[in-house]
Amino acid sequence: MSGLTGLIDLLSWLALVAGSFCALSGGVGLLRFPDFFSRMHAAGVMDTLGAGLILFGLMLQSDHWLVLVKLLLILKLIWLTSPTSSHALAKAAIRGGARPLLGDDMPGRGKR
Amino acid sequence: MSALLHYNYWIVILLMMIGFYIVITHANLIKKLLGLSIFQTSVFILYISMGKISGGTAPILYPGEHVYSNPLPHVLILTAIVVGIATTALGLALVVRLREAYGSIVEDVIQQQEQEDQR
C-alpha cells in the first residue's frame, strides 16, 4: 500500500514541478520574445499547460472526492477561459493594426 | 528573521505614501482616484496583516484543535471593499460630470476655468 501512495506522491510532485517550470518559462517568454504575438503565445500556451499540470498534481494530493471535483471544475474553467482570452486578445491586436514579425523582420536575423 | 517582524507594516506605509503621492502630484482626476484606491488597499493590508497569527489557518471552524487567525479584521475589510467600489463609482460619476461641464478632467484646467468664470 505504501508503495502505491509513494508512487502517487512522486507523480504529483513531478506534475507540480513540471507545471511550475511551464509557468516560469511562460513568464520568461513574455519578457524576452520579440513581438506581441509570440509573447502572447508564450504566456497563453504555457499558462494553460502550467495551470493544468499544477492542478493535476494537486488532484493527486486530494484526500476527499469533493476537493477533486472542485479542482476538476477549476481546470475546466481555465481550459475554457484561457484560450478564449488569448484568442480575443490576438483578434483585438490584429484589428488594432499589429502584425506578427515574420522571417526577415526578426531582430538579429538580418545582422547575422 | 527579526528584521521581518515589521516588514508588512513598512510595505503598508510605502504603498500608502505612493498612493498619497499620486493623489497630490497628478492633475488627472481618474489618476487621483487610482491613487486613492492604492491608498485604500494599503489600509486593507494593514488590517489583514494585524489579524494574522503565524501558523494559523482561515477562521472556518472544523473539528480538532487549531489556531485560527482573527476573523474580526476580515469582516471589517470585506465590507469595506464593497463599499470602496461603490464610492469609487460615485467618484467616477463625478469625474464624468466634471468632464461634461468643463470639457477636461485635468485639475488645473478646471480651476483656471472656474477663475475665469468668476471674473
Place this chain on the structure above:
Amino acid sequence: MEMLVDVFLLGLLVATAVAISSTKDLFASIMLTGLYSLISAAFFVLMDAVDVAFTEAAVGAGISTLLMLSCMKLTGQYEPKPHRHRRLLGLVVVSVTGVLLLFGTLDTPNFGDDHSPIQDHLAPHYLTKSMEEIGIPNVVTSVLASYRGFDTFGETVVILTAGIGVLALLGFSPKRQSDDLDSLVAPMHHQKILRVVSKLLIPPILLFALYVQFHGDFGPGGGFQAGVIFAAAIILYAMIFGVHVARQVFRDGAIRLLAALGVLIYGSVGLLSFLSGKNFLDYSVLSDTPQHGQHWGIMLVEMGVGITVAAVMLIIFFTFSARVDKRERDGDENQRQ
C-alpha cells in the same frame, strides 16, 4: 516559507504601485490597478483571509477595472505631465509623512504574534463561542451577519446610497432616450468564439453565485461576494451581446426596486425581532430554538445584502454604459452634420 511568499507578494505590490504612479497612459495604469488588486487578493489568501480575498478578486480585478475603463472612455486616455514644483513638493510631503509613520511602526506588535492586543479582546470570544451561539462554522459569516449585523446593515445602506448617487449624477438624460436602442449593433458581434464560450460560461457563473450565496455559512462566501459575482455574469452578458439586450431583462425600474428591496429585507428582519421583544437584529426569535433562528436570520440578511449589491452594481454599470452609448451616438451625429 510563508514569510518568503509574503515578502515576494508585497514586493510585487510595491512594484505595481510604482508602475501605476509613473505611467502616463491611463489605460495602462487602470489595467495595472486590476493587477494590483489581484496580487493583493493572493496576499489575503496567504494571510488566511479567504473571504476578503474572494471579494477583492471579484470586485477589484473585475468590476472596478471595468468601471474605470468606461469612465476613461468618456474622458480620454492620456494625462499631461505634472508640474515640476508640485512634484518636488509632493515628494517632500510624502517623505516626511512616511518617516513619521515609519517611526510609529516601531511600537506596533510583531507580525504574526498571537498575544498582540488585537488577538485577546474580542476574537477569542467569536472563535470559541460562535459554534454554540450561532451554530455555523464560518466565523467570518457569523460575525458579519449576526454579531456585527447592525454594522453590516449600515454598509448595505451605504452601497444603496452610492447607487442612488450615481443615478442622481448620471442617470438622467436631457434628451429622453428613445427606443431606437436596437439599432446599436452588439459590440462583440464579430467575436464568434467569445460569444459561444460566454454562452457556455454564464449559466455556471450564475449558479456559482447562488452557491456562494447559500454556502457562505460553511465556507468562504456570503451576500457581498455572491452579489458581485451575479452582477459580473450579467455584465459579461451585456458586454458580449449588447447592453440593450441585457437591459430588456433587467429593466431600469426592476433593478432600482431590487436595490431597495434588499435593504428592506435586511431592515424588516431587524424590525421583526424588535417587535417580538428582543434587540434589533437579534435573530433568536425567528424560530423555536435560538440556533435555528440564527440560521434563518443569517440566511435572510445575506439574501438582502446579495440582492442590494447585485442590483447596485448593475445600476452603476448600466448608467455608465448608457452614457458611453449616448456619447458615441452624439459623436456620429456630429460627424454626419
